[in-house]
Amino acid sequence: MTTGTEWLRDAIATLPERDEASHRSVSDRATDILRPSGALARLDAVAAWVAGWQRTAAPAVRRPAALIFAADHGVTAAGVSKYPADVTAAMLAAYRAGKSTITAFAAVAGASVEAIDVGVGRPTNDIRYEAAMSPERFEEAVAAGRGAVESLDADLLVLGEMGIGNTTAAAAVAAALGGGEVAAWVGRGTGVDDEGLLRKREAVREAVARIVFVLDPLEVLREVGGAELVAMAAAIVAARHRKLPVLIDGYVVTAAALPLASISAAALDHCLVGHCSAEPGHRRLLERLGKQPLLDLDMRLGEGSGAMAAVPLVAMACAGITEVPTFGEWFG
Amino acid sequence: MTTGTEWLRDAIATLPERDEASHRSVSDRATDILRPSGALARLDAVAAWVAGWQRTAAPAVRRPAALIFAADHGVTAAGVSKYPADVTAAMLAAYRAGKSTITAFAAVAGASVEAIDVGVGRPTNDIRYEAAMSPERFEEAVAAGRGAVESLDADLLVLGEMGIGNTTAAAAVAAALGGGEVAAWVGRGTGVDDEGLLRKREAVREAVARIVFVLDPLEVLREVGGAELVAMAAAIVAARHRKLPVLIDGYVVTAAALPLASISAAALDHCLVGHCSAEPGHRRLLERLGKQPLLDLDMRLGEGSGAMAAVPLVAMACAGITEVPTFGEWFG
Numbered sequence: 072m073t074t075g076t077e078w079l080r081d082a083i084a085t086l087p088e089r090d091e092a093s094h095r096s097v098s099d100r101a102t103d104i105l106r107p108s109g110a111l112a113r114l115d116a117v118a119a120w121v122a123g124w125q126r127t128a129a130p131a132v133r134r135p136a137a138l139i140f141a142a143d144h145g146v147t148a149a150g151v152s153k154y155p156a157d158v159t160a161a162m163l164a165a166y167r168a169g170k171s172t173i174t175a176f177a178a179v180a181g182a183s184v185e186a187i188d189v190g191v192g193r194p195t196n197d198i199r200y201e202a203a204m205s206p207e208r209f210e211e212a213v214a215a216g217r218g219a220v221e222s223l224d225a226d227l228l229v230l231g232e233m234g235i236g237n238t239t240a241a242a243a244v245a246a247a248l249g250g251g252e253v254a255a256w257v258g259r260g261t262g263v264d265d266e267g268l269l270r271k272r273e274a275v276r277e278a279v280a281r282i283v284f285v286l287d288p289l290e291v292l293r294e295v296g297g298a299e300l301v302a303m304a305a306a307i308v309a310a311r312h313r314k315l316p317v318l319i320d321g322y323v324v325t326a327a328a329l330p331l332a333s334i335s336a337a338a339l340d341h342c343l344v345g346h347c348s349a350e351p352g353h354r355r356l357l358e359r360l361g362k363q364p365l366l367d368l369d370m371r372l373g374e375g376s377g378a379m380a381a382v383p384l385v386a387m388a389c390a391g392i393t394e395v396p397t398f399g400e401w402f403g
Numbered sequence: 404m405t406t407g408t409e410w411l412r413d414a415i416a417t418l419p420e421r422d423e424a425s426h427r428s429v430s431d432r433a434t435d436i437l438r439p440s441g442a443l444a445r446l447d448a449v450a451a452w453v454a455g456w457q458r459t460a461a462p463a464v465r466r467p468a469a470l471i472f473a474a475d476h477g478v479t480a481a482g483v484s485k486y487p488a489d490v491t492a493a494m495l496a497a498y499r500a501g502k503s504t505i506t507a508f509a510a511v512a513g514a515s516v517e518a519i520d521v522g523v524g525r526p527t528n529d530i531r532y533e534a535a536m537s538p539e540r541f542e543e544a545v546a547a548g549r550g551a552v553e554s555l556d557a558d559l560l561v562l563g564e565m566g567i568g569n570t571t572a573a574a575a576v577a578a579a580l581g582g583g584e585v586a587a588w589v590g591r592g593t594g595v596d597d598e599g600l601l602r603k604r605e606a607v608r609e610a611v612a613r614i615v616f617v618l619d620p621l622e623v624l625r626e627v628g629g630a631e632l633v634a635m636a637a638a639i640v641a642a643r644h645r646k647l648p649v650l651i652d653g654y655v656v657t658a659a660a661l662p663l664a665s666i667s668a669a670a671l672d673h674c675l676v677g678h679c680s681a682e683p684g685h686r687r688l689l690e691r692l693g694k695q696p697l698l699d700l701d702m703r704l705g706e707g708s709g710a711m712a713a714v715p716l717v718a719m720a721c722a723g724i725t726e727v728p729t730f731g732e733w734f735g
Contacts, residue, residue, distance in 0.1 A: 163590040370443055370445070
């Protein structure tokens with residue numbers, strides 16, 4: 072087995088295409104289903120998307136699975152969050168005890184939830200001053216993301232995260248790769264006050280200025296990201312190789328995915344965005360990526376909650392193709 | 404028992420208010436749940452809404468039920484629809500056989516579906532020339548809507564409809580009560596072509612002009628509505644008296660609800676709108692009613708499909724309050 076980083080670069084270079092026959096089969100069937108043609112336009116497209124990536128003409132969401140990656144961040148020393156860093160560990164415990172929003176949502180959606188510790192209580196370095204991770208730490212996070220996906224029995228992957236300070240890391244990745252005014256990428260995260268927002272913008276500016284000559288998107292992720300962002304990027308790539316369509320959650324997950332899109336424009340074609348977060352950078356990032364979210368409900372929780380909220384829609388989209396006859400089948 | 408129409412007028416005059424204590428209990432708990440305050444803003448408000456109308460501090464969606472009212476329309480003689488009138492009967496059979504989009508969606512949402520015939524194969528009169536219904540026919544439709552709700556065992560009601568020609572009736576009700584340019588209320592329904600759209604606009608203009616002196620909103624509904632619209636209006640009122648929050652579907656259901664709002668501004672407070680339809684009059688109507696839809700996915704199917712698509716969100720909103728500890732409960 073190649074090491075984490077080598078595997079990741081190889082896996083990005085060899086991303087499978089979607090299965091055109093399955094995609095077309097569902098698109099064609101959609102035009103003849105027992106309802107006015109086009110009446111479910113967007114959901115029919117979602118069903119065809121699932122089919123193309125599951126590589127089957129009978130797309131289904133019966134075993135949705137959420138992976139929640141959690142880690143701590145040295146940049147919290149800059150006073151960028153409303154909450155102290157030990158909240159990360161407390162929330163990890165809550166997910167594992169089934170006492171959290173994501174586990175409550177998952178119960179409604181019939182999904183499993185696994186929370187994966189990739190550095191809780193073991194913060195990355197402060198991105199204002201040095202690389203968040205050593206190459207070894209980066210490897211470790213890649214391996215965790217890859218391994219979690221490879222041991223799943225699922226037909227749809229929901230990605231979520233938890234990590235006090237991680238909207239700062241997300242903003243740094245987005246600003247470094249997305250360009251433009253740094254401040255436009257920085258929001259209030261869990262709800263930092265005005266002074267905290269100024270500190271957060273300054274921290275992101277420092278981090279981005281520090282790596283202005285770093286061009287490799289994966290190196291940007293190692294420099295100013297976080298361990299859970301690296302794990303999620305690896306999970307997205309691993310899912311592609313395992314015929315697993317992915318529902319992306321909010322700003323932090325999308326920022327983790329951004330380096331993949333910077334390397335290969337089609338790298339996120341197997342990903343749909345569950346919702347648009349109230350964190351202002353998210354809408355901006357989705358516009359850059361050309362992704363239209365399924366939901367737009369002003370949520371800003373993370374934990375994969377916005378993506379999980381969209382799981383039943385994806386399941387319905389599939390059922391709307393496979394569980395409904397065509398005009399020919401019904402009248403024939 | 405009073406007759407349908409008498410009951411309806413009485414029931415509208417005696418609409419129960421929401422239970423403030425339950426509503427407040429959930430709103431208060433939402434601010435202290437184990438997540439950043441306000442992170443689920445919109446869904447927390449949905450949970451409080453359910454609590455207020457279910458009259459319990461522990462809101463839940465465990466037995467969602469859809470009622471789909473189906474009927475035929477004499478105005479189809481004007482060439483206003485893409486489909487022939489006998490499609491109404493075929494779709495009613497499909498719902499009852501569980502071979503339809505709404506039944507496929509309901510299976511995902513864990514909801515029951517009952518399709519109720521209030522005039523399939525027994526079209527109302529052509530609204531261009533005469534009242535759609537006699538007072539007796541109106542009574543019958545009210546009784547059907549009321550009776551269907553009163554025999555339900557449910558905690559959330561999804562309302563849907565089927566009836567070739569019924570977006571024409573909906574547009575006439577909306578134009579008569581909503582005012583403004585008639586054409587702005589008329590869309591393509593299931594997909595009528597350009598010439599059909601002109602015929603449809605003309606039919607609505609004729610119907611609305613015919614009743615220009617009719618001021619009573621329920622009389623407007625009898626004059627230019629349809630039997631399924633009347634049944635749905637009655638169902639909405641009956642649900643209010645049975646502690647049943649209601650998820651409204653698209654343009655036709657919302658138009659059916661409009662006369663209630665015209666009589667009493669608070670009459671639809673126990674109703675949320677599941678989605679915004681691609682039928683342009685729907686967005687217009689929602690703005691008039693001050694209702695923000697949960698979903699906006701360009702759907703235009705009817706059958707209750709857009710409301711059913713939102714059922715898991717409402718269930719998640721409730722679970723996000725009742726199944727997640729507060730900070731005090733978790734750390735205390």
